[in-house]
Amino acid sequence: MCGLGYVGLPVAVAFARQFDVIGFDVDGRRIESLRRGEDWNGEVESCVLSASTMRFTDRAEVLSECNFFVVAVPTPVDKKCSPDFSLLVRACQTIGPVLRAGSIVVFESTVHPGATEEICAPELEKASGLRCGIDFKLGYSPERINPGDREHPLNKIVKIVSGQDAEALEIIADVYGQIIDAGVHRAASIKVAEAAKVLENTQRDINIALMNEMSKICDLVGISTSEVLKAAGTKWNFLRFTPGLVGGHCIGVDPYYLTSKAQELGYHPEVILAGRRINDGMADHVASRLVQLLARNHRLSPVARVGVLGMTFKENVSDIRNSKAVELCRALERFGLAPIAFDPIADKAQMEREYGISLLSKASLTKLDLLVLAVPHRQIMDCIWSDLPHMINDDGVVCDLMSALDRNRLKSGLQYWAL
Ligand SMILES: NC(=O)c1ccc[n+]([C@@H]2O[C@H](COP(=O)([O-])OP(=O)(O)OC[C@H]3O[C@@H](n4cnc5c(N)ncnc54)[C@H](O)[C@@H]3O)[C@@H](O)[C@H]2O)c1
Known part of the structure; x- marks a missing residue:
């Protein structure tokens, strides 16, 4: 597991109930506190963490024992609201050298449709010297957990899985199927899975923006x-949506991944960006x-x-x-x-x-x-x-x-x- 934050840690802990898992994070402080059984995000209870068989490390070479990688590193935007892929690229540069033939790399970070194959695959190839789709395979499984929400834990939310070919998809569906009681949904392609995730959050953003606009009208x-x-x-x-301030690093950020890809392709989204403007202006x-x-x-x-x-x-x-x-x-x-x-x-x-x-x-x-x-x-x-x-x-x-x-x-x- 590469990246042990809000998303990565619960996923890694769930996998560790079924598999031998190494949890890797670049933040040494994070690793030390996880080793002490403390999740400072409050998502995984101390008793659960201490009972987990997972090994924690900030040394990338330890990952050479693995053949199934899951990446959950941040995908923020910069000051101009443009997607910042630098952490994702860095994660690929970390995994590349320890990749071996037959490995599978699944990304969970939220990105625009196409990013996994267009950005991550070449980085992994460069860092590993292996060929994507031949020596190693890619997958994408977007995360849907909602921090702080105890009613919808990881295992109770249907998980979208995708793979770059039918063989990879079946392996990925089988691996995730072992930790998700609600079952997995096999998306038609990696791009479809990427688009589904970014749409889920964009839909919430726009609906909240509509409520925010309505609240301004009601006020008048x-x-x-x-x-x-x-x-x-x-x-x-x-x-059922309500007005409010849209902060955090998902709903207020992910739509920009979609809009910047659309703009790159020559389409200028109007509804999505209008929603962003309204929500960003609420404070x-x-x-x-x-x-x-x-x-x-x-x-x-x-x-x-x-x-x-x-x-x-x-x-x-x-x-x-x-x-x-x-x-x-x-x-x-x-x-x-x-x-x-x-x-x-x-x-x-x-x-x-x-x-x-x-x-x-x-x-x-x-x-x-x-x-x-x-x-x-x-x-x-x-x-x-x-x-x-x-x-x-x-x-x-x-x-x-x-x-x-x-x-x-x-x-x-x-x-x-x-x-
Ligand atoms: N938090 C959520 O509610 C949520 C929900 C669904 C999807 N997502 C998506 O999941 C991804 C991760 O989000 P998060 O909230 O878990 O982030 P986070 O900031 O909580 O955790 C990310 C972790 O990755 C580590 N990290 C950064 N670069 C790394 C690298 N190169 N190698 C290894 N570790 C590295 C950081 O030290 C940190 O511990 C993002 O793309 C986000 O959009 C988040």
Whole structure:
């Protein structure tokens, strides 16, 4: 297994129940902590990790024992939102030298249709001196796990598998079939499997963008989006999406892999990029609406007390990468405000290092003029009703970004605003 992050580690642990698995990661700190039985992402429990037979290493040469490789390294975008394949290429350069005849390499990283054969295959050939499709074979099996979601573990989600020919497909389907109780779906080709994954996330992105746009319209009309969604949701074929900030490294990133490939082929996607623009603009939109509300309350001043609850990219996950709650804080700062950030599960030191934001204790959230419930982690929601009276002024503004609160329970005098 190459890459032991949110995706790679659970997959590797599942494989290790059936096979002899070597878990490789370039991050020595990650390897040390996994050896101690600690997954800092919180996806695999310590007892499960400690009981696993998997061997962990950051030495690539150890992989020479393997003949079936699974690659789950990050595929981010750069500052211009162009796909960054450098980590995938590096993983191929690592695996290439230890590849032997008969090996199979399966990629799980999200990419555009064509990337595995166009980018990974030549790199593997160059680094191994072997021929792809003859000496070694390729496969692609996109990952669908949803970090923080205990109801949909790896083994309960149908896994798409694909191979570069019928023989590779059968081997890959057989190997994955042993760890996935829900079964495997044999995609018609590697490109089909790649496209299916990127479509799944693009579809979510666009549907959320539609809800975000609807929430802006509802706000102008003066009605509650969640009431509208409740009413519309009574129709049998209404799709259940809600407005919100789209952060993280999947939904907000993967569509760019699709759009950049489309553009390379001479097609300029309109719907997909419009969805991206809307979702990427939401933190600024929310900040300017909150500033309007503070101004109307005569509380807009540099000493206004603003608290933000939840700073990770989504609820019940400690991952702070591409967190839109951070963007929201930045946008509020541009208006001269100084938000106090609180998150019970984000890593304080990492938050300081990555964003220069100090996470303060819950006790510092008092006498707030504006409380933003940005990311409703379970740990926040469990005591929100007893915490609220200490946190916010009687005439303060409560921004419930994800409509996680029952607004009817709020004390009269408080102003409520949600997307
Ligand atoms: N996190 C998700 O929810 C999710 C879901 C489905 C698909 N994906 C896709 O899966 C891929 C991996 O995502 P992730 O969230 O697991 O990333 P991650 O950042 O959590 O983990 C990646 C791991 O790979 C390691 N790594 C980086 N370069 C490496 C290399 N050259 N060789 C070996 N290890 C290397 C890193 O040190 C890290 O531990 C991405 O393409 C992502 O889009 C992610």
